[in-house]
Each structure stands twice: as structure tokens, then as C-alpha cells.
């Protein structure tokens with residue numbers, strides 16, 4: 001099962017790929033008869049009239065059009081919630097969680113999903129859902145698509161195989177996977193239980209941030225984003241299609257595998273990216289820059305510079321700032337910050353923030369390094385230092401991030417999180 005897959009390269013390129021020779025029509029998208037008797041079906045992730053630079057769509061050539069299916073029937077989902085939450089009180093307190101445990105009872109990628117927080121409004125196409133996925137079994141003959149948003153997966157444990165309409169991707173910790181809104185997929189663990197974070201992006205699809213004066217290279221480079229090659233199965237057996245639509249879950253039966261795309265071309269497709277490829281920029285003089293220098297992907301809102309969601313990482317890197325308080329400064333921010341840790345430890349919190357754990361510092365809620373980190377950072381003799389064994393990330397949003405009732409009440413919530421700042425004592429004595 002653990003075969004080596006090959007990929008196409010380049011963020012948002014007009015890719016083309018065929019699993020059978022000549023399956024992709026040449027010179028036009030929709031000929032009177034497609035090669036191999038395939039059906040042409042366009043898949044649009046942006047409005048037809050979105051500006052060319054932002055426009056995303058792909059043409060699929062498949063054994064049957066997607067509408068060959070049964071009626072959708074509503075099904076429940078206990079823990080996957082959608083914005084806006086109704087009647088949930090949201091305290092502005094700092095919050096932190098231990099990792100959610102990987103239970104023994106069988107759960108797959110969809111059934112094991114737990115929502116930690118939401119913001120915005122899925123039906124109005126802004127905001128995000130923030131979830132933890134946990135799975136110890138594959139999805140079998142089920143496939144899923146999310147009409148409410150694009151899915152950014154941040155694996156924290158275990159290798160997974162994502163089988164999608166547009167091909168297959170193998171993804172593990174240290175990589176991310178983005179699946180466009182509406183793309184059918186299934187996720188199967190490859191080497192034991194899997195766990196990770198999900199940003200369900202109700203807003204505009206992720207793009208690469210501008211580089212400004214940094215120039216034409218650096219940060220996340222376009223060429224490092226990997227797209228699948230066409231892959232299909234011609235299976236005439238019952239399959240179940242699950243969808244999330246307007247916050248509700250529905251299933252429909254199919255008499256065949258939905259993974260029946262023999263060829264495709266276009267720029268809307270799942271992609272993966274290895275975080276170690278991120279070309280880190282930082283100060284070589286003094287002071288701690290804003291964390292926006294670590295943005296991998298951004299989902300813009302309708303106001304320039306105010307992200308619906310920024311996906312920001314804190315990778316291994318050299319720290320050389322002179323005469324500087326090197327950890328993140330104490331701050332209050334209009335943007336809201338939900339953090340996770342993929343491996344190692346995070347420089348602002350040396351204890352209590354574990355791999356698989358999470359924290360939430362909401363709009364205008366004060367936060368910054370814990371007391372022990374402040375003590376050390378203000379006393380240490382500054383020399384160039386390499387930050388190793390670390391990979392934290394942040395989902396940062398212009399909209400306040402509202403923890404779900406589950407997140408507020410679950411036993412993994414650290415009720416004593418605030419205490420990590422208790423030791424910040426008064427140093428002021430009236431003398432400069």
C-alpha cells in the first residue's frame with residue numbers, strides 16, 4: 001500500500017494529467033465525444049467571472065458524471081460543528097488543551113472529527129472551522145466532500161493516503177494537504193492511527209502571500225507545491241458519498257466508485273507541501289518581527305491585508321537578533337490566534353504546550369511568553385542560536401475564534417493555563 005506516488009509541481013498551475021494515453025481532449029474542453037467514451041465535467045472553485053489571476057477551475061474526464069447518484073439523506077454528526085454557533089457563550093480567556101487522545105474504538109477521518117472552534121458564517125462564505133481529526137480505520141467504500149469549505153489538513157501523527165477525484169497524495173507530519181471545497185476524497189491511515197489539525201476554510205481559497213520587497217523568491221516557493229496525477233478505479237459496487245452542506249451532513253448511495261476521473265486539466269486540485277521547504281526570512285539585526293513573515297498560505301477577506309485566515313508556521317531556524325528580547329513579545333492583537341504543535345516545543349511556552357496540543361489567544365486577549373521564558377530570555381547571553389526540534393503553527397483570523405462547547409468543557413482543557421504567567425513579577429523600582 002505504501003507505494004511511491006508521483007506529483008505535478010507548481011502552485012495554482014494549469015496542470016494536465018491523464019491515467020490512460022490520449023484521455024485528455026486536445027485543443028478544447030468539451031468535444032462532442034470525449035476519448036474513451038468519458039464524460040466531461042467542469043469543477044469550479046471560484047465564480048466563473050472571478051478575475052483571471054484568482055480564477056480556479058478544473059475539467060475532469062470521468063466514467064460517469066457526478067450526478068449519477070442516489071438522493072441525499074440527512075445523517076447526524078455529533079462533534080463536527082459549523083459557524084455560526086447558536087447560543088454558545090464565548091469567554092475571552094486564554095485557553096490551552098492537551099492533545100485529544102487516540103481512542104481504541106474504530107473511527108475514520110469523518111466520524112472522528114471534533115470541532116474545537118469556529119468563526120464567521122459558513123453560508124456567507126467567510127470564517128473557518130478548526131477541528132482535530134483522529135482515525136484508526138480507513139473510510140472503506142465511503143467518500144466525502146465538503147460544500148462548506150476548503151480543507152487544510154495539518155498532520156501531527158501518522159501517514160495518510162488521500163484518495164481524491166483528481167488522484168492520490170501521501171501525506172504525513174511535517175507536510176500539509178489542501179483539498180478544495182467540493183472535491184470528493186477519502187482518507188486512509190497507512191501505518192497506524194492518524195491525528196492532526198484541520199482548518200475548514202469557508203472563505204476564499206488559500207493563495208500564497210505577497211512577497212513585497214523580499215522579491216521573487218522565498219517564503220513558500222510555488223514550485224514546492226505538489227499536485228496528484230490522474231488516478232481512477234472502475235468499480236461497479238455500492239459506494240457511499242457523504243457531504244457536509246450548510247453545516248449539515250448528508251449521505252447518498254452510488255452504484256460505482258466516485259474516483260473515476262481518468263484525466264483532468266486545470267488549476268483547482270488538491271495539493272500538498274512539505275513545511276521544511278519553507279524558506280524562512282527573519283531579522284539579521286534586532287527586534288522580533290511580526291509573525292506574518294512566517295505565513296505559508298493566506299485566505300484573503302474582502303479587506304486587503306485582513307486575512308480570513310493566515311496559516312503561519314514557526315519552523316526550525318537560526319535566531320541571531322542582537323540586544324533583543326527574542327521570544328514573541330507580549331501583545332494584544334485584533335487578529336485571533338489558534339495554535340497547534342506538530343513536533344518538539346515552542347519557544348514562548350517551554351512546558352504545557354505539547355505536540356498535538358492547542359492554544360487559543362483571542363481578539364484583544366493579552367498573551368506572550370510564560371514567566372520562565374521571560375526570565376531566561378532577559379538574562380541569557382545572546383549568541384547565534386539554532387532553534388531545533390520545533391514546528392508550531394498558527395491559524396490566525398480577523399474574526400474572533402469561538403471555542404465550541406466541547407472544547408470549553410472537555411477534560412483536555414487546561415484549567416490552570418493562566419497560571420503560567422503568575423511568576424511575572426514586578427521589576428520596576430523607579431530607577432532606569
Ligand SMILES: O=C(O)Cc1cc(O)ccc1O
Pocket residue numbers: 289290291327328329331337348361367368394
Ligand atoms: O502568540 C504567539 O505565540 C504567536 C506569535 C508569535 C510571534 O513570534 C509573534 C506574535 C505572535 O502572536
Ligand SMILES: [Fe+2]
Pocket residue numbers: 328331333337361367
Ligand atoms: Fe500571539
